[in-house]
Amino acid sequence: MSLILAIDTSFGTSVALVENGQVRAEHNVPDTMKHAELIGVAIADVLAQAFVQPAQLMAVVAGRGPAPFTGLRVGIAAATMFAAGVGVKLYGAVSLDAIALAALRTHRASKEEPLLVTADARRKEVYWALYAGLDEHGVPIRIDGPGVMKPDELEDYLVNRNVHPTTTSAEISAANLALLVEAQLRAGTAGEDVSALYLRAADAVEPKAKIGKAVSG
Amino acid sequence: MTEIKLLPAGEQYIDQMMALEHECFGRDAWTEESMRFEMLADHTRYFVLLEEETVRGYAGLSKLPSTNQADVQTIAVAPNLRGRGFGRKLLEKLLTEANHLGATEIFLEVRADNPVAQNLYASLGFEHIDTRKRYYQPDDVDAWIMRARLSEGSLREPIVLGIESSCDETGIGIVRGNTLLANVISSSMDQHARFGGVVPEIAARAHLEALQPTLIQALHDAKLSMQDIDAIAVTNGPGLAGALMVGVGAAKALSVASGKPIYAVNHLVGHVGVDVLEGELELPTIALLVSGGHTSLLLVKDLLDDVTLLGETIDDAAGEAFDKVARLLGLSYPGGPAIDKAASGGDPKAIRFPRGLTLPKDMEKHRYDFSFSGLKTAVARWVEVAENNGDDFSVADVAASFREAVADVLTAKAVAACNEHGIKRLLLGGGVVANARLRELAAERCVANGIELRIPELNLCTDNGAMIAALGAQLVMAGRAPSSLDFGVDSTLSVETVHTK
Numbered sequence A: 001m002s003l004i005l006a007i008d009t010s011f012g013t014s015v016a017l018v019e020n021g022q023v024r025a026e027h028n029v030p031d032t033m034k035h036a037e038l039i040g041v042a043i044a045d046v047l048a049q050a051f052v053q054p055a056q057l058m059a060v061v062a063g064r065g066p067a068p069f070t071g072l073r074v075g076i077a078a079a080t081m082f083a084a085g086v087g088v089k090l091y092g093a094v095s096l097d098a099i100a101l102a103a104l105r106t107h108r109a110s111k112e113e114p115l116l117v118t119a120d121a122r123r124k125e126v127y128w129a130l131y132a133g134l135d136e137h138g139v140p141i142r143i144d145g146p147g148v149m150k151p152d153e154l155e156d157y158l159v160n161r162n163v164h165p166t167t168t169s170a171e172i173s174a175a176n177l178a179l180l181v182e183a184q185l186r187a188g189t190a191g192e193d194v195s196a197l198y199l200r201a202a203d204a205v206e207p208k209a210k211i212g213k214a215v216s217g
Numbered sequence B: 001m002t003e004i005k006l007l008p009a010g011e012q013y014i015d016q017m018m019a020l021e022h023e024c025f026g027r028d029a030w031t032e033e034s035m036r037f038e039m040l041a042d043h044t045r046y047f048v049l050l051e052e053e054t055v056r057g058y059a060g061l062s063k064l065p066s067t068n069q070a071d072v073q074t075i076a077v078a079p080n081l082r083g084r085g086f087g088r089k090l091l092e093k094l095l096t097e098a099n100h101l102g103a104t105e106i107f108l109e110v111r112a113d114n115p116v117a118q119n120l121y122a123s124l125g126f127e128h129i130d131t132r133k134r135y136y137q138p139d140d141v142d143a144w145i146m147r148a149r150l151s152e153g154s155l156r157e158p159i160v161l162g163i164e165s166s167c168d169e170t171g172i173g174i175v176r177g178n179t180l181l182a183n184v185i186s187s188s189m190d191q192h193a194r195f196g197g198v199v200p201e202i203a204a205r206a207h208l209e210a211l212q213p214t215l216i217q218a219l220h221d222a223k224l225s226m227q228d229i230d231a232i233a234v235t236n237g238p239g240l241a242g243a244l245m246v247g248v249g250a251a252k253a254l255s256v257a258s259g260k261p262i263y264a265v266n267h268l269v270g271h272v273g274v275d276v277l278e279g280e281l282e283l284p285t286i287a288l289l290v291s292g293g294h295t296s297l298l299l300v301k302d303l304l305d306d307v308t309l310l311g312e313t314i315d316d317a318a319g320e321a322f323d324k325v326a327r328l329l330g331l332s333y334p335g336g337p338a339i340d341k342a343a344s345g346g347d348p349k350a351i352r353f354p355r356g357l358t359l360p361k362d363m364e365k366h367r368y369d370f371s372f373s374g375l376k377t378a379v380a381r382w383v384e385v386a387e388n389n390g391d392d393f394s395v396a397d398v399a400a401s402f403r404e405a406v407a408d409v410l411t412a413k414a415v416a417a418c419n420e421h422g423i424k425r426l427l428l429g430g431g432v433v434a435n436a437r438l439r440e441l442a443a444e445r446c447v448a449n450g451i452e453l454r455i456p457e458l459n460l461c462t463d464n465g466a467m468i469a470a471l472g473a474q475l476v477m478a479g480r481a482p483s484s485l486d487f488g489v490d491s492t493l494s495v496e497t498v499h500t501k
Helices: A035-049 A071-087 A095-103 A150-162 A174-187 B010-026 B031-041 B086-100 B115-123 B190-194 B202-222 B241-258 B267-278 B318-328 B333-341 B360-363 B374-389 B395-421 B437-447 B465-477
Strands: A003-008 A013-019 A022-029 A056-062 A090-091 A115-120 A125-134 A138-151 A166-167 B005-007 B044-051 B055-063 B069-077 B105-111 B127-136 B142-150 B159-164 B170-174 B180-189 B232-238 B262-266 B283-290 B295-302 B306-312 B425-429 B452-454
Touching: A003 A035, A003 A071, A003 A090, A003 A174, A013 A035, A013 A071, A013 A174, A013 B283, A022 A035, A022 A174, A022 B180, A022 B452, A035 A071, A035 B241, A056 A071, A056 A174, A056 B202, A071 A090, A071 B202, A071 B241, A090 A095, A090 A174, A095 A115, A095 A125, A095 A138, A095 A166, A095 A174, A095 B360, A125 B105, A138 A150, B005 B086, B005 B180, B005 B465, B010 B031, B010 B055, B010 B069, B031 B055, B044 B086, B044 B190, B086 B105, B086 B115, B086 B360, B105 B115, B105 B127, B115 B127, B115 B142, B115 B241, B127 B190, B159 B267, B159 B465, B170 B202, B170 B465, B180 B202, B180 B465, B190 B202, B202 B241, B232 B241, B232 B318, B232 B465, B241 B262, B262 B465, B267 B283, B267 B295, B267 B465, B318 B333, B318 B395, B333 B437, B374 B395, B395 B425, B395 B437, B425 B437, B437 B452
Parallel strands: A003 A056, A056 A090, A115 A166, B069 B105, B159 B232, B232 B262, B283 B425, B425 B452
Antiparallel strands: A003 A013, A013 A022, A115 A125, A125 A138, B005 B044, B044 B055, B055 B069, B105 B142, B127 B142, B159 B170, B170 B180, B283 B295, B295 B306
């Protein structure tokens, strides 16, 4: 009973079933739209591929982003309700950390030469975070971020800090998200916070108290 | 006589129930503590008979999960209402409920010296099976034990959980057939107040945060767990796309998690279908749906198969007009209640604001359509001129005159639709129905035109999950196929698509 269902919609729609370090099933659609259409089929598909009943799960994991708003919420909503519907534990994890986990299997990184993970934030901006390698439990050590900046601002920021990282902008996979939480559970650092990491305020402008004057002006 | 309703008992009725308890049972009355304990226990179901907001009777049963036997714990009807079938109505409800809970037998005790009650029970299938000697003290009266057998599953109606997230209310409701079991609404209204209107991104963020607690509360209120749910229903349009996606993602996950079918349903038709929870939905009907997001006039011949859009707003929704005018008058958000309050004491005839799309040339093309943008501008200009002239005008008069213009055009077109289609029934829905003047004018004009007016309870008029569950239950009971798991949201979904397959 250590099956983890992970759902991440910070990029495309990605759902995976992982058990003790093994990926039992995956369903990835790299379409940055249509999350609401795809999510149900994706979850049903990984359960069916692995012949797993929802009640057999140990936990559900939601990818918290950061990500542009609309799609991200679909996955978090689905993970939250799936966990509530089955009555299992719900964890949240930073999606960039899962990308780092995958990259740090092949790249070495240190405080001096960290790994920079970036992801498209639209509006000509990127989400980013810096990692100094893996800790003894295999959890990526995030030393800065997550943040959102324009690419040239980020470059200036890193130069000013005298950081010259290797960069990855690999796509997030829910399988890596589940493996990340397995490592965090070993380390005792898995988090229950599933709030979305928007990193930007909602677009909304407060109106003037009265609009009367403006009508014929 | 006013209508008497039968509803699940809640703590808000306990004072009234206790007063009735003392009146009906005297020395045998329960204490308030035991009444509350029994009423709120997981293994019990209590119902009240309500006339307006006054409790006229109640009844409760107990059914432990470990047995297939249920017990009638209490039944009381106000003395002045006895002999009119209310005791029977309560008892029938308990029998239905016991059956739903899986009981195959139901027991009760009755005083041996109460033949009226014994006859009622006997007429509902209870038999006298045993006697407890001198059970009622100090009167020294025997108790009859009576038992009725319940046929297994014969009364099974589907339990449907509905999720609504099309605008700024996260609603989760649960119904059993046409019976409301829970209706929990979490609104993000306060967060929109400083923007003077619903901000889609803020609404969507709030849905995500509200979903899980709303689900837990709805299951708690209905005294059910996810295993008891037979189907999930969810709004997939019309509404704010980002907001709808949160509900749809959530509903699909619940469907897969519970292995139960999912029904994607139309928000606007939900506003009509909700009336099944308030008694019989009589069809055909004209329906006027007025909210912050919609102003639509529908012709409903069949709830599931024949809904036609007669007209809708061509610019702002009526609720939006209230919000905007409230803002220019310096009143609070949401504008509906603020304008209602400001209008009290005002003269609705003080200023003749325009009635949108009522001129003959407009009526040709837009007979049942609405427009509130011009009205809003007219109010703004009027205020501007008055201020520029330094006139000391009455906000109450402006508010009352504006409100009158909205209520007038809404009800005039709705009543015209009834008359011209020969349908003498009008159903109101949507949050703007909370507006006192709209209700009043609708009632007046319906009476004058011989039209039967239906207005569901306010918390069923505003956006809610119960209406989505109710429409879902209609689809289940009609044997309709569930939606496939890959349906999407449609922010402009047509009312003719009641159910997205």
